[in-house]
Amino acid sequence: MMQENWPDPLVRDIARRRAIFVIGSGVSRHALGMDGITRPPVWKGFLNDAAKRFPRGPETEHIYNAIEHGDLLHACEWLKNRYDEDWTAYLRSRFVDPRYTPGKLHELIALLDTRVVFSLNFDDIYENKSREINEASQFTKNYSDPDVCEFLRNDARYVVKVHGNLASPATLIFTQEDYARARIKHSLFYSAFDAALMTHTFLFIGCGYGDPDVNLLLENQAFSADPNSINPHYFLTSDNISHDMKKSLRKNRNLKTLCYDKIDDNHSGLVSTIECLYSRVTEARSLLLENNNW
Template sequence: MVIFNNDLLRDLAEQRVVLFLGAGVSASSAIDGSPAFKGWPEFLKDAAKSRQEHLRDQVIDLVKSKDYLLACQLLQDDYEDEWQELITEEYGKAAEPSRLHKSLISLKQRLLITTNFDKLLETAWAQCVPTGNRSFKVISQIEESVFRCLKDHDTPYLIKLHGSVDNTSSLIFSRSEYIRLAFGNNRYATFLDAILLNYTILFVGFSMDDPAISSLMEMYALNYPGARPHYIFAPEGGRENIAEINKKLRKLSMIKYDASENHTKLPVLIDQLARSANEKRREIIAANVAALDY
């Protein structure tokens, strides 16, 4: 049984945790036993199959080196108007949320951020909201309105950092889009910096390969060396030097889990985390009542 950090449990109990969900969460959903949506490498390689040989070879080489943004840029330029249709065809499919989605919702946090642009989280959240409870707001573009979530404490928010498939103009999926909508958008960095300073982030299904997110984490660690850490679920067996880099350069503590059997033990661990957070919530309430009686 994993013993969770007490600060993390307290922050969960007080809804001070932001769940930051990456591609690994979407990958947990299946249709007929296969992943519901293609990951970036598979999507890009499949999209390259119908292109001319020199472009196809370029994309394959870039995917091998994990330069997905440049591979995507080359394909987007070649497909032109058909590119958005290709994305919608893949990531706009109807799919059922996985157990992992529902376990994450059970943590009962007010703010969810994702780099995924499918609709699985909306579906999972809608299925889990009890009748009569306050519904959630979805924000799919990092504009001025996103900052309302920092003080709008009565409303849950799902913030789709890289856009949503039902609004293709909001998608950040290529190098030019990244430059324009992430690196070139002051609100993007300001918003995430505010989240890093005011909340505890729990990364799930996220590899830290995203250049904008990883650089912001590193600037946070550099500028606020005394600040508390954030957390990331990571498979057991990873290299310890990577764990040290995450800890020292990004103030990111790893929560290790057994990734065998296609990560099926991760939602079990998150269920355990939810129970521990509920126990901590009851302890806090009891302590507050006792203080009032005194």
């Protein structure tokens, strides 16, 4: 994606802080552990690694099959049950113990300075970098916090942990059962999320279009209207998505697909793509200031 291909409405909404970023494991992957090699795992890779503790056989074949066919929520639930009391320690060994350092992508997202960022990640890599850049004006909220909805009307900056964080393992949303329980017990947060979808433009970064996260977060939103009559949300991906899939995402999720060239396995192309977006947004904000058109 070249700089000029960023949609003007998206650039405008980010410039006016009327946009919300949703960041997934593809963003965390741009961090490096203290060893200079280790990177946070994406969800499917994490499950594949976790499954290796249990040899593939008649009793575990369904877990491996679920991972291979994208049924990640059930695979995670079954693995969590098998790990039992070791589950939290394993999570921390993968997401906390390597002591990840934020990458350039985290810095750029923070510099874009949207007022609200929804993080699907358990780690605190992005919020640490954002707090460093935006100083003390940022609050981190979990979906389970009783006051989580204040991000809708307060003028502060927020990072909202959609799945919780590893400081409170009991509140993590990681399985089919966790999602179902959270939607009932913490319905206020999901109502606020739906409200945000109606009032802000969303940009999904580092998420897969087949991820249960994206589907579950958008499933309550009514997108039955003509997609040409309402402004879309945006989904940034490196995948070679077919034209039919792009049409389906627009029709069924109101997601307009934006593609970039990943360049290499570490998706360095995503960094240059967000650099282009940052340049566009900075220019747009300068014009807003010059014209006193805030």
